[in-house]
Amino acid sequence: MPSLFKRSLLPKLRSFPMSADAISILSSAAQFRQCLLDHIASARQRITLVALYLQQDEAGQEILDALHAAKAARPELEIVVVVDWLRAQRGLIGAGKQPGNAAWYQAQTAAHSSEVPVYGVPVQTRELFGVLHLKGFIVDDSVIYSGASLNNVYLHKFDKYRFDRYHVLRNKPLADAMQRFVVEDLITTKAVHRLDVPQLPSTRSLRSAIGDLRSSLKKAAYDTREATTGYFGLSVSPLLGVGKNNPLSRVICELIASSQQQLTICTPYFNLPLPVTREINRALERGVKIDIVVGDKTANDFYIPPSEPFKVIAALPYLYELSLRRFAKKHQRMIDSGLLNLHLWRDGDNTYHLKGMWVDDRYTLLTGNNLNPRAFRLDLENGLLIDDPRREWLEPRRQELASIFAHTRRIESYKILETLEEYPAAVAKFLRRVSRVRIERLLYRIL
Known part of the structure; x- marks a missing residue:
């Protein structure tokens, strides 16, 4: 269809040809963990892991041990781990003061004869206003792409898992392009430093370099000279x-605008940016059947049972549910007609972290982008758009x-979603206070 955008990007995208058998989809977090470990063990040339964080826990230790073992066995291997600079230097939210993962990285480097450098990327001077949200693990000529970070729950090390998407794309030019960006646009810049060595520079001392990095990233793109x-x-x-x-944000909106029959959207945190909501409304008006899958509030990674002491972070799942309820109420007529289908994901005590889009029978977007205002403005995001015009995949x-x-389960009516009055007392009290001082809108922009 003709583009609805004056400066459309979708028709101009450069792409790397693929064969259908060069893309594998992994079905579970446990399978993803084993796939990652197998690729690390069999690597011959390069390993580049990019994630929001590599956590100090059993699964994180397993990954780091595998990297050191691979480097010890094949010293010529180029190994790089890239995580968010600020996230690596604080503890878990709500867990009190902790040294953060950086102290663990330093201890691990000191304990091994092999070298596995861990770089921290500061996208902003404060974590609240932007983090490294890039995804993709490059091992030789393969790209293992998932929204998952590296810890026990994302890798289903024990009894609980966090459900995500897991794809393996075997394509050397794609792997080269993603590797080149990490090396040339991130780790060689003045703002990026190793976290696994002592005496880290302060974030304050890097303010100017961080500003330069953010400015350059706004103009950066993957090198697609080998693409067509x-x-x-x-x-x-x-x-x-x-x-x-x-x-990336522009292409997401263009994909929604291009939909003609079917559109499926996954996001763990229901807080859609205005441009996305606008394109969804237009798609419904032209008769596109839309499925949106979000996590039940109890499947949100910030959810804390009411039986446990209240923390401010525990209000987030309820804030997202209120947003979903307002959206459902506004679109109840479309829900009744079957044109709009809102689905809540829940599997026991496990959590939901899926994001991405499926457009008609042609486009599939793999991304870590949460489709929220934060992802559209603050964080450094990426995505892989699979185009399948011949229906080969x-x-x-x-x-x-x-x-x-x-x-x-499908939401038949907005009324099945709880209201503020039905929330735990501490949550309701906090949300009422937020509403009274009119900072709710600000929270939606940064969370």
């Missing part, structure tokens, strides 16, 4: 985004969607 344009076959396009009106795609919907 106008290729009418299965292909993948890597996308970057940070700041207002960035390419429909069955794996269908199977992935079936696995996602397996633990969902």
